[in-house]
Amino acid sequence: MIEQDVLDAGLGDADDDDFDMQETVDSELPEHRYLDRELSWLAFNQRVLELAEDPHLPALERANFLAIFASNLDEFFMVRVAGLKRRIVTGLAVPTNVGRSPAEVLADISAEAHRLQLRHAETWTAMVQPQLAEAGIHVVDYDVLSEADRDALYEYFQTQVFPVLMPLAVDPAHPFPYISGLSLNLAIRIRNARTGRQEFARLKVPPMLPRFVEVPSDGESVRYLPLEDLISNHLDDLFPGMEVLDHHAFRLTRNEDVVIEEDETENLIQALEAELLRRRFGPPIRLEITEDMDEVTMSLLVKELDITEQEVYRLPGTLDLRGLFDLARIDRPDLHYKPHLPTTATAFQPGDNNERPDIFASIRKADVLVHHPYESFATSVQAFLEQAAKDPHVLAIKQTLYRTSGDSPIVQALIDAAEAGKQVLALVEVKARFDEANNIVWARKLEKAGVHVVYGLVGLKTHCKLVNVIREENGVLRSYSHIGTGNYNPKTSRIYEDFGLFTVDDQVGRDLTRLFNELSGYAIEKKFKRLLVAPLHLRKGLLRLIDKERRNAENGKPARIRIKVNSIVDEQIIDALYRASQSGVQVEVWVRGICSLKPGVEGMSENITVRSILGRYLEHSRIFSFHNDGDPQVYIGSADMMHRNLDRRVEALVRVTAPNHLKEMESLFDQAMSDGTSSWHLGPDGLWERHMVDAEGRPLIDLQDKRMSTVQRRRRARAVR
Template sequence: MIDAAITDAGLGDAEDDDFDAVEAPDSLLPDHRYHDREISWLAFNQRVLELAEDPTLPELERSNFLAIFASNLDEFFMVRVAGLKRRIVTGLAVPTNVGRAPSDVLADISREAHALQLRHAQAWTDLVRPALADAGIEITDWDQLGESEQAALTEYFQLHVFPVLMPLAVDPAHPFPYISGLSLNLAIRIRNARTGRQEFARLKVPPMLPRLVAVPGTSEIVRYLPLEDLISNHLDDLFPGMEVLDHHAFRLTRNEDVEIEEDESENLIQALEAELLRRRFGPPIRLEIADDMDDVTLDLLIKELDITDQEVYRLPSPLDLRGLFSLSKVNRPDLRYPPHLPTTAVAFQPTGSSSRADIFAAIRKNDVLVHHPYESFATSVQAFLEQAARDPHVLAIKQTLYRTSGDSPVVQALIDAAEAGKQVLALVEVKARFDEANNIVWARKLEKAGVHVVYGLVGLKTHCKLALVIREEEGMLRHYSHVGTGNYNPKTSRVYEDFGLFTADAQVGKDLTRLFNELSGYAIEKKFKRLLVAPLHLRKGLLRLINAERKIAEAGRPAHIRIKVNSMVDEEIIDALYRASQAGVKVDIWVRGICSIKTDLPGVSDNITVRSILGRYLEHSRIFTFENDGDPQVFIGSADMMHRNLDRRVEALVRVTDERHVKELLDFFDLAMDDGTSSWHLGAGGVWERHSVDADGKPLVDLQDRTMNQVRRRRRSRSVR
């Protein structure tokens, strides 16, 4: 699907499927040339933790990074660790990307994750919790409360907590209860005052109640008590006539990855709903326990949950620091990042006396490149779809939906368009991990409104971010296209860094029309002009582009490859980059998360630089640029450099052709790679070193702050004109 684009770039024959041309068989690469992907992911989460440990960050932002670390690690266990275990159990334990047995990798993960979780707990106890207290936000213990405060919280317990608690006894008449994944629980040992017999009970901390309970008072200090602490100090109310001997917190993580086997006759929605039900009963993969848990209780949990000692994580209380997300409700803007308000992209700013821009007129004038969250999603993508829904000249709207919010104005615009009599196609990816249930709800709501809902191609996730509007103008049909790097989700657009290209280019419109036909029908389309599409030809196209850059370097001319992705894992792409580096190509990799490429291979990776940037926004855009002998080839889109993205998903990159946009993307990338910009540098042994201050101790440039300021200046300069 990249073929025509390659031809346009002068890089090869569009019909040439000879793949040997991209290889360099005389270039020998070392055997141990990849970092383990799972350990690399843990290194990414360590970078998140380092932000929480940074005393220069606002206190509530530090607590938020602790919660993000915890949430990330949960998903890692539910998906990655669960996948490794499943491969071992089923006998499909093929070696990992570094040639190691999954069982050995699990041991490595256990060692690294244990150390990280202890460091995470220590960061809360020794760094963030005291810093919050100094700033007037105190997470307290029951014993530190005064009598009046305890009395007020006891009343709260009786009115709001006690009625929803469900203690479950374990004895010959009551089998060990099912422990749901990620639930916080209390393991309680009690003695029957009448018989003297000891019993065990499990109590689930209700997830629908606030995890941090506000302590009543008029003090300037805001105080909270963890819900499990409140419950623990009222256990006598739950077990009248019993003596409570001991109680300990514990938490279980289960395999919650979805495995769907598809065939052409299967009803995907029904199959997915059944799988979501089965997900609740996935096998245990991690048991977190409070560090004061006694051996008797622990042995019981290990036996009943059928879990190994390696999978037990003994941690200081409190468990499950995702509860710190609730501190986002605290009204202390002085303890957060200074506000960054998204601006309206210059091209979409209203003109004259109008309060609303004509999005279509702006796109007809020039391609528009929008950078979220620095530029507003609401006044660009959302406005584009809402205008299309109400415009009587719009005949059809086609869109992919991978993840969207629960009250999505994007989905509402599609519904409004369908109800207005327009042809509307929504390709809903119901297998978007952990958003499956939400997407099923939206798919059915769209269908009821008359939207044509399809679920993509069998065996492939549709991950591309595409929207196409067909409008009748002067008796002709014009295509208005949007290709993005991020989801059509108004909520995440406020915190995810992404690019989106709007264009009225007829060729892009034809490309999208063909692609949507392929996704919704039986068309098999191989020719695209400005799109690079997976799974058929994106891998080939990227390898050809990398190979072309290598040949330029071998001819003695400057060559430069820049790639920004969330993950860099695919071995074939990495090997091509190694060969390019050997030939003298300058290779800059900007990666947020997993990175399997090495920078410490003499004679192989000498020209490869890898940086990572984490901050207030989640770096999410994907950018691919090739110097191409002075005629840069620049693409943005949805694909990461992973097997699943290149081989098992429908992905799309669009070539950016406007010289202003090309320069903007190159400048943005080069600022990120500059030694004067705060970032993590990948070094020897896969160690990431943070560079946040210069030799004099002065803070380095914050890329995200600098980008926001540049966007503001761009708007002000337009206003002055």
């Protein structure tokens, strides 16, 4: 039975006892008890880099991790570093979570980012590139090509590349051109043969062309030439009558964080479109240059871009290794992970005659918990919505959309439902970072089809993952609900690890009805039964659950807290976990990314253990498990333990109640936290140590591989029955 204090976790105001407890206990905790969130994020990206450095991984997967590292770092600079710089420039230099000024943290970030980018470049040139070459995939320099190779490439250059190149001169008549964010460019110094004057030109490497150009070959091995290398060796065609003196690649990162004051605009879509246009012209925050760039060229770029030398990253080898995403798609199964085909969840598998299952009938039998990508998104979430769109007994569908794919069958199902005459509500979050333009397109397409499209609450991002289907059955309306930890995106569902719960529970149905009314109308809901909802309810609910474990431990009862999140930064939650640890509660935190919590500190957190697992799939689910004196309270949902999730987003956690689901969650945590599982361990000093082998040198268990095997065995066992 759900405890009353959890039911009341959503009350609008905390009582006085909560504040007294907070003030009393905080004074007992040491002052420097958090890890810096920005450096913790860089430590996460270092763990990604360590996967690329791992010689046991297939070569093309290592290349893919190098591309992920580069892409992650770009976003970090565009958002986090840009935010710090904006606070410094505007004078809003509020101390960071560790009490340091933004300028001090920016200096730390610069030093660590320089170190990591050099390590990243070294991993490519000294480890991954040679391994690919051994496997017959060569990334070559133009200098090593034969005349025949060069002739073939020249033909490609003339027909496919030259027509789209746009060299821009810089002289008194031509001001320094605008350099777009994340573009790869060539800085070219030339001499006018007629006047003898030296000139400067900028040439953008066309982003719509393949980043690596395949060199024609008759053998089994394949060769690729970086596009900028091909261009730079044919500059004479671009500057006839000029002497090309020097050329160097460079790349600029700009502030691309979107800032919109929603209460100052009546039309969010128009404001966002204007802001997206402004984003393209955000101030520079990082300049990457090749190791051999001369001082004259670098000084010109620094001056014209108005950037500091601290923001210049001089790197060996190829710039912009995001291009390795293209190489990683090469069809060489021997250089990739073994393929994994998601299975259909047991409850949704076809019957004896292989007929398509009735999703609603399956959910009526019992709650269904689906674990992606081990279990199929297409035969669960997608099938659920497609059946709802066609079912004549379905009257209404309500859904949140935070991110979805460009050719989304989810959106198509909503359109089909609206065109079939059903009431359809889609809450589209047009402020989903870097997906804003895509979501605007889908929002307008939905509106044209007759879907009721709303954009959430002013000042809040709607991040929760919810579907509510209203179906008429024998004269009674019944709610079929799905609450997930991941986006309704068929593409990312194949690489993101997430959970989703299907239920016909009346309490959940009423909770979702109230929540959707709040999101689309003017309702202010103060209490939910089986959900914990941010921003009004979630923080208080979790703090009460944590504190209940603390009190149980003090009363001599078994007490344990298990949390799986992408990031844990929120100071109130961390302090509550510290207090629980001080009282003897065993706390286990499984985190993918940022962790500001310091585990293993005597007198504060010696009962807290932190692990991180990275691999072929992106660990993305959020789980909150409380022992609760033998009556487990386990929640899954969309919220990380960050200020934005708890205070500035609409998030939802749902309580998991089925005994078999609780057992599955328990088993998953047991495996993740086991010393026999390969993972990274966080120390009290903020350093992460990778544990890959046991004392005898044998490889530790790969959790994701084990999970794949477990789900496959479960499918085979059902087939035998």
